[in-house]
Amino acid sequence: MRWWMRHEARQSERRAPIVPEDARRLIDAGFDLVVETSTRRAFPAREYAAAGCRVVPPGSWTKAPPEDWVLGLGEPPAEPWPLRHRHVFFGHAYRGRPAGAALLERFAAGGGELLDLEHLVDGKGTRLAAFGYWAGYAGAALAVLHRAGLLTLPVAPLTRPELEERLRLCRRSARAGRAVSGGAVSVLVTGADGRCGRGARDALAAADVDTTGWGPRDTTPLPRGRLLAHDVLIHAIGPDHPVPPFLTRADLSVPGRRLSLLCDISCDLGSPFDAVPVYDRLTDWDRPVRRLPGTGRPLDVIAIDNLATLLPVESSRDFSAALTPHLLALATGTTSGQEPWERSQNAFRRATAARAARRVA
Template identity: 25%
Template sequence: MKIGIIREGKNPPDKRVPFTPDQLKTLQDEYNGQLSFQVQSSSIRSFADEEYAEAGIEIVEDISDCEVLFGVKEVPVDQLIADKTYFFFSHTLKKQPYNRKLLQAVLEKNIRLIDYEVLKDEQGNRVVAFGRWAGIVGAYNAFWTYGKKTDLFDLKRAQECEDLLDLHSELAKVTLPPVKIVLTGSGRVGGGAKEVLHSLKIREVSAHDFLHLYYDEPVFVTLSSADYYRRKSDGGYDKREFYMNPGLYESHFHKFAEAGELMISGAYWNPEAPKLFEMNAIAADDFQLSVIADISCDVGGPIPTTISSTTISDPVFDVDRETGEKLPAFGSQTSISVMAIDNLPCELPREASQEFGKQLIKWVIPELLEENSSVLERATIARDGDLTIEFIYLTDFVNHHE
């Protein structure tokens, strides 16, 4: 089996890779005779062509000889090669309209699309993800944003840090008043964000104490959906019911927006679930949040102030509390500053790629050599020009032609 590492074609460019040069060398040695690898030449990767070549990996311009192609972000429609198996984050599972044409092209070109986001073990847990790195960089950027907004401290950008160790060293510059910080999400993203909060030695408190107690030091709370969603009929909460039928629930997040000043949002959101708050709520005198770092970055999703995503080169915009309009970053003390970079791990691309590659080596490479891998089957969105049964719910999405 010949495996290709494609050049990332999405703009802005993504510097991450599915496998590092050393990882491909190890795989080529271990699976000698079973697997071979080619890397499509690229000038934007965090690992240069020369590093792959020095590891004994063939660099090519034309990748069409390979049966299986690995990327990171969505592949531009005009770069898709028919009749191949592709691995990448397609961002189509929530019927994202901006990727409708991508999924239509996948079907037209008879491509087998395996999406990293739905690669799961037998228990249904995701097995490959950049979530931890999104959490680390997103939380760091939350404090970078807070420093810019308050003028209390000045951090260099995460992308200017040499590595994770350097990033943690930079956090030593942070000096905080007794600010209350809201963190949503307890998965990989939330765990990565907590690494930054712990590095800053910020104390974690319960939801009750966060709302009701005064502190003379900065504190944070980790919220789950049970903390800010309640059943419309009686105010109760049942986790299984909520995940099966979120439309039965409403948000009561506002009390945390009254208590907190900085929010780090890292929770998964079901499009059928209520928003955490409505845009008109930010005009209320008691809505205290002034910095929102939306790591999950669902535009039009649970955080209405995420009017659009942002980029590494232009990471923050402000939202006017009265009008809800998007403003230039840090133009007003009274507005809300929103950090919504949609490719956060790209700020520490080499280390993020290395960890991602380890996950692929453990969970995906052995499965490629299985005749009928259940792991790969469950993550296959499209094959033979059709959606698979698991993803048949996307039919109306792909059949819609604008």
């Protein structure tokens, strides 16, 4: 079984789905792992070569035999448009996002197949390999740095110790601010017990920020007034079905609104799953914070859809450690190991069948 780990097309992406130490595990198990070079990836090509991988130039996967597998994180580059291989990456193609339909068109044109990592789940629907913890950690850290006036632009990748040192600076700044103003910033984390929520709470704890965490019981029904009474909302919920919005444009005109910063970890913009439909475009690493116009009291938004790449080494190592056993199980063909991949495959086939039915109708 030959796998190609491709260079990521996205300019801001620093992560890798498989890190060199896990590449060695795959090689030792009989994998033929080909790795494309990347000047942006946090792990240099020489480390993959030392692990036994064949290293090739970016874009080489496009010439691979059709039976080969292609592994990545985000969507492949726009060319070639038809996708003829079996791909494994985060496609986000089934949540109603505008780009999802175009991605399915590419697979239809090439006859390939997507095993979306978003749908590599266990029998309870829990993702088996995810970046959620680090996305939550990074998003909350950005929110704290912005509030403290310590967010430097453009934002560059960091290690966890480097980021934690910046959060400690925020802690000292916050203490000084409380001494002057007599108050503390209040932060609300929705989805506080999930992966993203746990990461967010850990970052906030590192900065010594007062935090309230809400789970499902706290939001049914939603206490909207209490939500608006916080300074910062870290939205860390990625629902698997449409839900009533947590925050709307009408809420931004409520008298006495204290909320002034939204960090949306889920980034379901344009999707029926979007629970904070108050902004119309994502932010990025060059401009991570955007102030919404026409809201009376200012509301700043952080909505970066690859937050975990702020901490590329730690997040990649965690993700790779979780994914590698499932790649090994896929190769050995064990029944239990196949089940998560079958769920992902079935999700793709249902989506393509629904797309074909809509075309006929």
